[in-house]
Amino acid sequence: MMPEKVKHVYFFGEGKTEGKAEMKNLLGGKGANIAEMTNLGIPVPPGFTITTEACVYYFKNNQKYPDGLLEEIEENLKKLEKVLEKTMGDPENPLLVSVRSGARTSMPGMMDTVLNLGLNDETAKGLSTLTKNERFVYDSYRRLLTMFGDVVLGIERIHFENLLEKKKEKQGVKLDYEITSENLKQLCEEYKDLIKEKKGFDFPQDPRKQLKMAVDAVFDSWNNQRAKTYRKINKIPDDWGTAVNVQTMVFGNLGDDCATGVAFTRDPANGENRFFGEYLPNAQGEDVVAGIRTPKTIEDLKVAMPKIYDELVEIYKKLEQRYKDMQDIEFTIQNEKLYMLQTRNGKRTAMSAVRIAVEMVDEGLIDIDTALTRVDPSTLDQLLLPMFDPKSKVEPVAKGLAGSSGAAVGKVVFTAERAVELKELGDKVVLVRNETSPEDVGGMHVSEGILTARGGLTSHAAVVGRGMGKCCVVGCGDITVNEEEGFFTVKGQVVKEGDYISLNGNTGEVILSKVDLIEPEVNTYLEKILNWADEKRKLGVRANADTPSDAANAIKFGAAGIGLCRTEHMFFGEDRIPIVRKMIMASDKDTRNEYIMKLLPFQREDFTGIFKAMKGYPVTIRLLDPPLHEFLPNRMELQEDLIRLEYENGSKEKIKEISNLIEIVKTLEEFNPMLGHRGCRLGITFPEIYNMQVQAILEAAVDVIKSGGKVSPEIMIPLTGTFGEMKITHDNAKAVADDVLAKAGMDIPYMIGTMIEIPRAAIIADQIATEAEFFSFGTNDLTQMTFGYSRDDAAKFLPTYVGQRILKDDPFVSIDTEGVGELVKIGIERGRKTRPELKVGICGEHGGEPSSVKFCHNVGMNYVSCSPFRLPIARLAAAQAAIEEKQGKSRHFDE
Helix, strand or coil: CCCCCCCEEEEEEECCCCCCCCHHHHHHHHHHHHHHHHCCCCCCCEEECCCCCHHHHHHHHHCCCCCHHHHHHHHHHHHHHHHHEEEEECCCCCCCCEEEECCCCCCCCCCCCEEEECCCHHHHHHHHHHHHHHHHHHHHHHHHHHHHHHHHHHHHHHHHHHHHHHHHHHHCCCCHCCHHHHHHHHHHHHHHHHHHHHCCCCCCHHHHHHHHHHHHHHHHHCCHHHHHHHHHHHHCCCCCCEEEEEEEEECCCCCCEEEEEEEEECCCCCCCCHHHCEECCCHHHHHHHHCCCCCCHHHHHHHHCHHHHHHHHHHHHHHHHHCCCCCEEEEEEEEEEEEEEEEEEECCHHHHHHHHHHHHHHCCCHHHHHHHCCCCCCHHHHHCCCEEECCCCCCEEEEEEEECCCCEEEEEEHHHHHHHHHHHCCCCCEEEEECCCCCHHHHHHHHHHEECCCCCCHHHHHHHHHCCCCCEEEEECEEECCCCCCCECCCCCCECCCCEEEECCCCEEECCCCCCCCHHHHHHHHHHHHHHHHCCCEEEEEEEEECHHHHHHHHCCCCCCCCEEEEHHHHHCCCCCHHHHHHHHCCCCCHHHHHHHHHHHHHHHHHHHHHHHCCCCEEEECCCCHHHHCCCCCHHHHHHHHHHHHHHHHHHHHHHHHHHHHHHHHHHHHHHHCCCCCCCHHHHHHHHHHHHHHHHHHHHHHHHHCCCCCCCEEECCCCCCCCCHHHHHHHHHHEEEEEEHHHHCCCCCCCEEEEEHHHHHHCCCCHHCCCCCCCECCCHHHHHHHHHHCCCHHHHHHHHHHHHHCCCCCCCCCCCCCCCEEEEEEEHHHHHHHHHCCEEEEECHHHHHHHHHHHHHHHCCCEECHHHHHHHHHHHHHHHHHHHHHHHCCCCCCC
16 A cells, blocks of 8 residues: 655635644644634635644755655645635736744744745736835835845845945935835845845745745744754754744735734733734834834724724634633734734733633633643742832833833843853843844843833833743833944933843833842732642642741741751851851860750750741751861961961961861861761761750750640751661661650650662662651752762853753753652652651752652652742642643653
């Protein structure tokens, strides 16, 4: 039997289509949604879609098409010509098309478009006669030459823009649409000369050759640098490929009864249920998103073209009902007839995503599970981002459009490259541009905020900024930006690179100084989402907190306990560090004990405050972890002090004291402290330290119980790697704890467990679990020891590893499921074979990263723990993991 021929081209239009919304993996999001709009009877210019599979084949086979693709394209082109009664290349009645990319997920502005394809010297003349509008024709022709030269031929767009600016200057006009027909004709000739000069051949006059070259270019754009950068930032697979949409041109630049626009079915900035968008009369679509002209609001269209506005409202409501999500739509009006060019799920801020999800449940459009999966957990920190301190004196010098909420403070930079450079040096930056373009995406990603002089709320800066969760102010006409020389001016003031500015993304205000920022409160929409999440999730969520105020914050953000309380942080107070240092420097055990017991009241006070703040929730307290030398002064600084004292003939007693301290520091210093005398090793060689801490924990618990409170203490022994270490530290801790309770005459439940952060501990977890009542995976150290990477030094090479796909993600950000994750699974499985009721959690910062939280759910942990401000992220991610499991999208590791 002959193999079935693979179909690579799908037709749409005139109420007939070969595709549907569910085919987005094959047709791309744009192609699938165009097909679906056709199915819904919405006016869509006809055309055809070349599948993503064709793109994937193209890259796998050295930029060759699949067999039969060219024939399919020609077949569908003829079908299009028949439907429209126009012929590509016909001087009297030419067919013009657009060629656009469309991946399965929205990548706004990352890939390229060619409009007005099919125009050449002959069809331009014929179309001028047909439309009786020569200016429109040559405006369209110069756009084709610009896009084709840029996208297809790789000529930098600035060369075309320079010729355009010279032509406007010569004519004495400022705006593109003011250029006369004759000057546009001259400009087209200059553009063709430029192409010949740069490429050594003429602009192709054959429309079918134009189409073939444009399709190649759109395929190739999948792998341009900005598309790769966008995919890397948004974790989009490289092997998806893009579809190509070839669609009949409709024109918003034919005259005053024409327009083009972009709109959202709800406000993408705050989620308000209102029709939101912009349009430009007598313009093509690129004019709106490029920010070259200031657009009008969609409300203005209601006045200018009321019938069109009403039709648009009817369509947007139909689309939202069909997709049950906020839509981003593009439309063109040609001679008072409306055409829909695109619909897709709209990019939105976290604030908007949360509100839309909640209100769509209230409206009956979606259920709670769907609402929870609609919000990206990693974006929730946008709602917890800093905002201007109301007490700060704010004096705005300019105001633009509030493109994306939040606040930003940083040093001004004028290029994406400079933003990246300064960020790597540790600076916070604000990217300032006339308008951003897709090439700026890397710089936008590392910036605190974005400010543009031009553009509207649907400009590239606003759309991409919202998607990234960046504070963004656009269309700030009060500023004049000189990108080449690196400054902008506003009301007579000059602001240079490196100067600090502040942006208020909620109001659009620009301030020429640093403004103090504060943390925002959880709003009612987020509270509702998180309450729903708590009802759905199976994982407990705890916080890493070391002080009573941290613990109070943890409760505020929804923690049901503390998963990591680091006791070493408690030793650095001004009233404590001198005692700690004397303890370390003690020459005998009795003296050391004397100073250790002086620390006991401080530790007891610390734990009492934390227990009270947590109101009976479990509190996991890690006994002292770092090596002792970290509590001593830096040896180089001590050497400098000694030299200075000797040079100045300082007191002999002081010189002797510093000399002794230097010798002690030398003795305690280690070549590799991370693998040295720390954790339980410290507790075994100096058991009096751990004994004091355990005594403080249980005495604090007794005090809280006596005062009418509740406690649930969990004592965690760090860095266990052998059964012997676990046995001796467990027995010592239990003896001290039981002694405290016996003296108090009380029976307070407590647990003793360990942090699993050494690979060997995971391997022998069955042995360790005979003594440990709980495991807490310290995945920061476990990652370091598994990979052999120093967390402090890996930043020098990890970006390269991720960029070259040696690693999928930074393993210190997202848990490495293949290696580190496998050790976690082994540890849980073996630990629970010994102790089936073993409680298991994670306390590294992976506990607040969404994909890592889902991993923790899938391997059967009891809880995750993270910093207080990442708790909402963990709560939502845990709920999504439970929903995915229910829907069969994930599987428990031991099923």
